[in-house]
Amino acid sequence: MEFGSIGCVVAGLVVGFIVGMTGVGGGSLMTPILLWFGINPATAVGTDLLYAAVTKSGGVWVHSRNKNIDWRVTGWLTLGSVPAVAMTLWYLSTLHAAPQSMNALIKQALGVVLLITALAVFFKQQLLAFANRRAGGTYQPSGVSLNVLTVITGLVLGVMVALTSIGAGALGTVALFILYPFLPTRRLVGTEIAHAVPLTLVAGLGHASMGNMDWSVLGLLLCGSLPGIYVGSQLAGKVPDAVLRPCLAVMLFLIGYKLVF
Numbered sequence: 001m002e003f004g005s006i007g008c009v010v011a012g013l014v015v016g017f018i019v020g021m022t023g024v025g026g027g028s029l030m031t032p033i034l035l036w037f038g039i040n041p042a043t044a045v046g047t048d049l050l051y052a053a054v055t056k057s058g059g060v061w062v063h064s065r066n067k068n069i070d071w072r073v074t075g076w077l078t079l080g081s082v083p084a085v086a087m088t089l090w091y092l093s094t095l096h097a098a099p100q101s102m103n104a105l106i107k108q109a110l111g112v113v114l115l116i117t118a119l120a121v122f123f124k125q126q127l128l129a130f131a132n133r134r135a136g137g138t139y140q141p142s143g144v145s146l147n148v149l150t151v152i153t154g155l156v157l158g159v160m161v162a163l164t165s166i167g168a169g170a171l172g173t174v175a176l177f178i179l180y181p182f183l184p185t186r187r188l189v190g191t192e193i194a195h196a197v198p199l200t201l202v203a204g205l206g207h208a209s210m211g212n213m214d215w216s217v218l219g220l221l222l223c224g225s226l227p228g229i230y231v232g233s234q235l236a237g238k239v240p241d242a243v244l245r246p247c248l249a250v251m252l253f254l255i256g257y258k259l260v261f
Contacts, residue, residue: 007037008217012224016055018248019169019225020232026052027165028117030221031110032255039214041106042092042099046207047214048165051221053201055229059193068190070183073176076147077195080154081161082202088162089206107259109163114256117166120174122249127174149179154195162203168196 011033019026027048034044063069095102120127153175160167172192180188207213 004037005220008220009224011037012051012221012226013228014224015221016225016228016230017232019055020229021235026055026169027161027167028114028170028252031165032114032259034217035107037217039217040099041103041110042207042210042212043214045106045110045163045165046204046210046212047218047221049161049200049204049207050213051218051225052165052168053197053204054222055225056193056197056200059190060197063186063190063193066186066190068186069194070180070187070191071194073150073180073183073191074194076150077154077157077172077191078198080151080156081158081195081199084155084158085162085199085203085206088159089203089210092162093210106163109160110166111256111259111261113160113164113166113171114252114259117170118249118253118256120170121245121252124174124245128177130178146179153179158199158203161199162206165200165203168192168199172196 011030015026015029015033018029030051031044031048034047035041039047060069092102092105095105153172157167157172157175160171169192172195173189176183176188176192177185183191204213
């Protein structure tokens with residue numbers, strides 16, 4: 001096995017381990033790693049999207065068995081995200097004849113979303129505190145207004161994920177924490193994972209149809225990530241969250257800053 005193949009397996013192992021421990025960092029780490037390996041931005045995004053769809057499918061099965069998924073919320077999110085993915089992919093297809101333009105757009109969008117994700121990870125506790133305060137206050141959107149906000153959230157996530165493969169995990173979960181502060185954390189996480197699977201699958205297949213896919217790299221990443229996620233999940237909680245999240249946030253911020261500037 002050549003060094004590049006070993007590197008892909010190790011990358012899958014490391015990212016899977018981090019995701020298993022923190023629940024964050026899949027696309028936001030994997031796509032920059034693929035860029036570092038010399039894979040062009042469009043192919044890196046497409047490959048990571050199908051990687052995410054496969055790895056998160058197992059999570060949906062587990063969360064569904066444990067009744068940790070609110071399928072109504074998943075449905076409203078999907079109502080916004082899947083059409084947004086389709087429109088974004090259509091726009092990217094118009095740039096397909098000029099791959100340099102498409103790759104430049106994806107690279108810039110990737111950097112911006114990484115910066116936003118880093119802030120969301122770093123200030124997660126403050127955002128959760130805001131959600132808790134709102135839950136105890138008088139303002140609580142419900143009915144049509146909450147459904148509309150959920151669809152809009154799905155739409156924003158759909159555009160970001162189709163462009164960068166990032167956003168379905170960290171940003172989606174934080175958004176749900178703010179929209180649904182009364183929903184137990186395990187159901188929020190399960191709901192976002194359930195939404196991420198069709199979102200990343202549709203976006204990944206769309207990129208694959210444009211040729212933005214490296215199937216051999218995808219297979220190598222999965223070989224490393226599946227055991228990595230298992231081991232990381234077993235160690236979840238052993239390393240203090242106060243240590244892990246700032247380190248992850250700083251790393252994402254530096255990568256995003258480099259891509260943007």
